[in-house]
Amino acid sequence: MRHGNDDLSTLAAGVAPRPRVGRPAAGPTMVQQAYDHLLTALMTLQIAPGERIAIDQVARRLNISQTPIREALSxxxxxxxxxxLPNVGYRASAQMTREEVRDLYTLRQLIEPYAAARAAEAMTEAAVEELEAIDKAMSNVGEDAAGGYSRFAEADDRLHRLIATLSGNRLIADTVERLHAHLHIFRALYSTNAPTEAAAEHRAIIDALIARDGATASKAVRTHLERSQQRMDRVLAGDSATTA
Ligand SMILES: [Zn+2]
Structure with missing residues (x-):
């Protein structure tokens, strides 16, 4: 059934036009929506480190009230x-220092190789399929394709999170997820992680997991983290923000 004044582009997209009768009350879905929006903006540096976050602007943009946005911010x-900050509101956190990055890798080295060994023991058909999908996503990212870096970073995120989840240890999964958010922001700014090198290291991890070889998977993660840290450190040592 169609009406003369329907918005055709909305209909074409198969989405019902949104009723414009006041703003809906805050609920879990709206908090999630606000959280996802803000996290993406932080990850992709649309909100730069140290930048103030204007709650009213975010509310207008998402067409929701400020309450779920405040909840997402907390x-x-x-x-x-x-x-x-008192009298200022929320700001994006400052960029990580070299020392903080080193500490981050130290922690990852303590938990991720262990998680990989456990994950190899817990492999399921579904997990194998997901690993193959991640591998495919990584192989399809060209070194210099537009948006290639962020797509690669996304696949990297998926892989490390999947391993942490498959470890069966909820605390490890939560920790890795949290750490990755920080690292991701850092990498977006410096673009250090050479996709080709890292993709080969990731493939070694994925192969060992699919073979259910815990010792090899654990070792492959350790090697990958070492090299990833070296790549990051080289950039930081040069104090340059312009590495492709
Ligand atoms: Zn990785």
Missing amino acids: QLEAEKLVHK
């Missing part, structure tokens, strides 16, 4: 991605 604050 979640992001707990994850140390933003912080609240």
Whole structure:
């Protein structure tokens, strides 16, 4: 059934036009929507480190009230991605220092090789399929394709999170997820992770997991983290923000 004044582009997209009768009350879905929006903006540096976050602008943009946005911001604050200043409001957290990055890798080295060994023991058909999908996504990212880096970073995120989840240890899964958010922001700024090198290291991890070889998977993760840290450190040592 169609009416003369329907918005054709909305109909074409198969989405019902949104009723414009006041703003809906805050609920879990709206908090999630606000959280996803803000996290993406932080990850992709649309909100730069140290930049103030204008709650009213975000509310207008998402067409929701400020309440779910404040709630999302307090979640992001707990994850140390933003912080609240009296009389100023929320700001995106500052860029990580070289020491903080080193500490981050130290922690990852303590938990991720262990998680990979456990994951190899817990492989399921579904997990194998997901690993193959991640491998495919990584192989399809060209070194210099537009948006290639962020797509690669996304696949990298998926892989490390999947391993942490498959470890069966909820605390490890939560920790890796949180750490990755920080690293991701850092990498977006410096673009250090050479996709080709890292893709080969990822493939070694994926192959060992699919073969259910815990010792090899664990070793492959350790090697990958070492090399990833070296790549990052080289850029930081040069104090340059312009590495392709
Ligand atoms: Zn990785």
